[in-house]
Amino acid sequence: MIEFHQVHKTYRTGGRDVPALQPTQLEIASGEIFGLIGHSGAGKSTLLRLINRLEEPSGGRILVSGEDVTALDADGLRRFRQRVGMIFQHFNLLMSKTVADNVAMPLRLAGIRSRSEIDARVAALLDRVGLKDHARKYPAQLSGGQKQRVGIARALATEPSILLCDEATSALDPQTTASVLQLLAEINRELKLTIVLITHEMDVIRRVCDRVAVMDAGAIVEQGPVTEVFLHPKHPTTQRFVLEDEAMDESELHDDFAHVPGRILRLTFQGDATYKPLLGTVARETGVDYSILSGRIDRIKDTPYGQLTLALIGGDMAAAMARLQAADVHVEVLR
Template structure:
């Protein structure tokens, strides 16, 4: 659906050109939730805003359904933006308008709907975001989570094909964040809506995204399926972001401190096999024991996963045979320390 091809963008600060994006290329498929992650100043917001030309790239192309939106006329761009919803970190609601009026606003702007059609759509959207009972309240009377739900309803008003989320949960507490992420996931599934979500939190990526791109100072340093990027990060920044959200990686230090004999293996489980007694089966087959040094069990989106580091106890066979045996159970086995 979306192809970003060699996009670059810079800003001029005190007369000096400061790069925000440098030759970024990526693809977002129809109907997926695509995450963009990086630390502050990485270029995430600039990149997502090129998708509706709130930021126009200096060079490169932004193709949506095969059309380069950087070449659109003003009329074409207005039409495209009506089909591209956006929600913001700080909600951007109109304080002098009620909940219903905020949601009604983009519908009235089009001039394409009757009053009855507008009211029916407002009712549908408020029910969707579970705010029907708050329609006559003003933003100042709402919690942060409720304000963001209004923002989501407003962004969906014109039935967009694409929803852009610019740090949509970073101003919310953890429990509210989970409820908003659950709502976005429900919207994605119910309507097949493509969502591009930027964040600095790996837990958000883990919860809802299908694929992810990692930005570092305007450069795309890593991208791929969320499971692959989170469980086997290649770039130093990605490893740091994963480590921050799910601390691991101390197994070698633990082994040295405790003077543990035997090699250390990192085992990665993904899907239903996560809850199967694979260690027990391999231990029985090879007459070995396994001492779990560290690990994590959780979910990536709704797929269970596990990644543990184990010490092999006993007469160690050919490690290639051991790796192959784990592979037969769809478990990835890597040597951490001989």
């Protein structure tokens, strides 16, 4: 478990104080994938880099598995950092070293001398990230996605229990992003690794994260399970991220509906409710007719969900709404 107790950070540059993180209380459970989302300058990198003390907090305490990492001396910090891997947006590979040597680097730094042990561990790591035939290549000969896989192998070399991902997919195209996220999810499952990732894309959060914190101006403004935060966003910043992900502008949509008769509802359903033939049944039972104005059926990590905007006309409207709510559908009246 990673715990932040009233942790805050102010940078001092050019005689000026730049507040980057307001006093923050946060708990990240062991084995989960925790996402931090926010716009540029929101404080995501600062929060992430405080976990392995690449940034020193201005105050507060950070505990990892109960150990106060803010109190570690240089030697303790060096050993602690072996338990925390990190990957970066621009990969940070050594361009003059081969793929195998890049992955071997943390092992050498950790004091492992045996050539055969290093070779065996590097081979296993490269196999795990799908790069077993690329060991002798140089980073310049690899695609962006392959470079990030080298970054992941290198980060896993010392068998850490935490992996920090700093915009790890921001430099990648959508297809490569999906395959790197899938690799992170597999590693999380197989190695029971805690992953903390930062991103400015809700899609990344939706695909792999269990829980999310939304950051704005140096503070966490909303946090919770991704299903909850994504389907029922409360803070305006969260609502904007969700709308960006849906690639639709709510106000535009409302203009389109202006001429549609009837009551307009947004239905949100998740899990088993997603695949039930509910709408037809409710329409038959209550005499209500409906037209679907917009909708999306997708997944949040492993949970299927749907969000439909409907116009309801005629019949017993109150009974229809009660029937939907009784079937675990979240009903929001838009008009």
